[in-house]
Amino acid sequence: xxxxxxxxxxxxxxxxxxxxxxxxxxxxxxxxxxxxxxxxxxxxxxxxxxxxxxxxxxxxxxxxxxxxxxxxxxxxxxxxxxxxxxxxxxxxxxxxxxxxxxxxxxxxxxxxxxxxxxxxxxxxxxxxxxxxxxxxxxxxxxxxxxxxxxxxxxxxxxxxxxxxxxxxxxxxxxxxxxxxxxxxxxxxxxxxxxxxxxxxxxxxxxxxxxxxxxxxxxxxxxxxxxxxxxxxxxxxxxxxxxxxxxxxxxxxxxxxxxxxxxxxxxxxxxxxxxxx
Numbered sequence: 001x002x003x004x005x006x007x008x009x010x011x012x013x014x015x016x017x018x019x020x021x022x023x024x025x026x027x028x029x030x031x032x033x034x035x036x037x038x039x040x041x042x043x044x045x046x047x048x049x050x051x052x053x054x055x056x057x058x059x060x061x062x063x064x065x066x067x068x069x070x071x072x073x074x075x076x077x078x079x080x081x082x083x084x085x086x087x088x089x090x091x092x093x094x095x096x097x098x099x100x101x102x103x104x105x106x107x108x109x110x111x112x113x114x115x116x117x118x119x120x121x122x123x124x125x126x127x128x129x130x131x132x133x134x135x136x137x138x139x140x141x142x143x144x145x146x147x148x149x150x151x152x153x154x155x156x157x158x159x160x161x162x163x164x165x166x167x168x169x170x171x172x173x174x175x176x177x178x179x180x181x182x183x184x185x186x187x188x189x190x191x192x193x194x195x196x197x198x199x200x201x202x203x204x205x206x207x208x209x210x211x212x213x214x215x216x217x218x219x220x221x222x223x224x225x226x227x228x229x230x231x232x233x234x235x236x237x238x239x240x241x242x243x244x245x246x247x248x249x250x251x252x253x254x255x256x257x258x259x260x261x262x263x264x265x266x267x268x269x270x271x272x273x274x275x276x
Contacts (some may be wrong), residue, residue: 083180206239
């Protein structure tokens with residue numbers, strides 16, 4: 001894996017991707033901002049040695065110790081942003097979710113997915129241009145793992161963490177082109193088997209799509225949630241859950257979910273939920 005360092009630069013938070021090498025680089029004259037403590041450092045110098053930030057200081061520096069200097073006067077330096085909820089299999093256009101709005105007659109979904117795959121490098125670069133240096137894909141087809149591999153080999157790319165297909169209480173056949181992003185699981189043992197299959201790809205997270213409606217009650221899917229979380233934790237993998245109702249969110253947290261990827265939207269949360 002090629003090591004990369006990303007630093008967000010500029011009024012518009014443009015990003016510079018620097019592939020790790022032996023050369024020492026100094027970003028000179030910018031205003032550095034540390035969001036951890038709110039400290040603002042005018043006329044700062046950030047010295048990067050290989051893939052490490054060696055030090056950050058203010059004022060005049062010994063030029064001989066700075067290596068290659070990049071003039072950053074009038075710009076800002078701050079840590080890159082992290083987008084913790086993306087889906088690489090979705091482009092964001094009208095044709096990307098035929099299960100919600102089926103526009104296959106206008107643009108076949110197969111062509112949509114092919115376009116997404118062929119434009120991954122541009123997608124990576126757009127994240128960097130926006131100052132986003134790390135992203136988490138919380139569910140998609142098995143080719144998600146190829147996206148992570150490609151990002152790791154691309155200089156102008158964010159750090160990518162991925163989940164595989166969503167373990168779901170419902171199916172979405174219109175998204176299935178042979179490598180479905182959402183897989184309906186019917187039993188606890190199926191859930192455990194699927195998690196074990198996912199572990200072969202070393203996912204950064206396992207995702208549950210906890211969908212309830214008149215045909216899918218909260219409690220009916222709960223044993224599968226429990227089995228998924230238990231098996232994932234047995235392999236030291238965290239579990240993220242889509243649970244937008246108070247009772248699904250409550251069940252997910254009670255079963256040991258590590259992350260809820262959305263807020264509860266159907267009713268105000270209660271004190272008991274807050275204390276979980």
